[in-house]
Amino acid sequence: MEVIIQPNPEAASRLGARYIARLLREKPHAVLGLATGSTPLKLYAELIRLHREEGLDFSRATTFNLDEYLDLPRDHAATYRRFMEENLFRHVNLRPERTFIPQSDLPGEKVAAYCEAYEEEIRRAGGIDLQILGIGGDGHIGFNEPSSSLASRTRIKTLTARTRSDNAPFFASPAEVPHHVITMGIGTILEAREVLLFAFGAGKADAIAASIEGPLTSFVPASSLQLHRRARFLLDEAAAAKLTRQDYYRWVFDQKPLWQNP
Numbered sequence: 001m002e003v004i005i006q007p008n009p010e011a012a013s014r015l016g017a018r019y020i021a022r023l024l025r026e027k028p029h030a031v032l033g034l035a036t037g038s039t040p041l042k043l044y045a046e047l048i049r050l051h052r053e054e055g056l057d058f059s060r061a062t063t064f065n066l067d068e069y070l071d072l073p074r075d076h077a078a079t080y081r082r083f084m085e086e087n088l089f090r091h092v093n094l095r096p097e098r099t100f101i102p103q104s105d106l107p108g109e110k111v112a113a114y115c116e117a118y119e120e121e122i123r124r125a126g127g128i129d130l131q132i133l134g135i136g137g138d139g140h141i142g143f144n145e146p147s148s149s150l151a152s153r154t155r156i157k158t159l160t161a162r163t164r165s166d167n168a169p170f171f172a173s174p175a176e177v178p179h180h181v182i183t184m185g186i187g188t189i190l191e192a193r194e195v196l197l198f199a200f201g202a203g204k205a206d207a208i209a210a211s212i213e214g215p216l217t218s219f220v221p222a223s224s225l226q227l228h229r230r231a232r233f234l235l236d237e238a239a240a241a242k243l244t245r246q247d248y249y250r251w252v253f254d255q256k257p258l259w260q261n262p
């Protein structure tokens, strides 16, 4: 694991965007795994800037989003499809038919087969080259809440009360937050060739310390990344504040050979 501590979310997002841009330049038909939430907003803004000002090309790329609410009409303002349209898709040259996000208005009896088909679609695209992740205050990745199987695949999950209340600001009232979601599993995420997890703010410091320096446990889903061969954590100072080996991570980053930098 590589732990990269930057002075603020802007700097961490700019660096993250450079990793993604490098991948797209080396492999224009790359498959990106995308996240929603407040954390990747600055990253997406920087990717849009790179597209507009430096010609970063998404035209041959494919994207798969981690998750989506269930029991929401497709045109609801809080769907992750809408979030992605507004914050990335409509501003870059991704082909709409190459942007995959689980469907929010599936009837219950179709969910299991749909989730298998989503996994199959990822395989058909050649697997995810780079997965972007945020992290919940309880250590969740995607919507894999604590105690999710480390081998889990795309499936329906029930949100915890904490995640529902964290996400309530995006809905007209807390009661409107759906109880159920579709999410890629931890096993699905671990198959991505490369992972970039972003975490900003003091509210993420406990989850980050537990994920990086704590034991591997399904109680902290992001600790599963300890098993990944190419996982990078891009943190601001506040999210890194409870790591005991901060000096070491900074030292390693400062010593990196130039050719390893994006």
Ligand code: F6R
Binding pocket: 034, 035, 036, 037, 038, 039, 040, 066, 067, 133, 134, 135, 136, 137, 140, 141, 142, 143
């Ligand atoms: C979103 C997702 C979630 C978020 C996490 C953090 O697609 O998968 O795991 O990354 O809940 O959310 P924010 O970034 O809003 O703090």
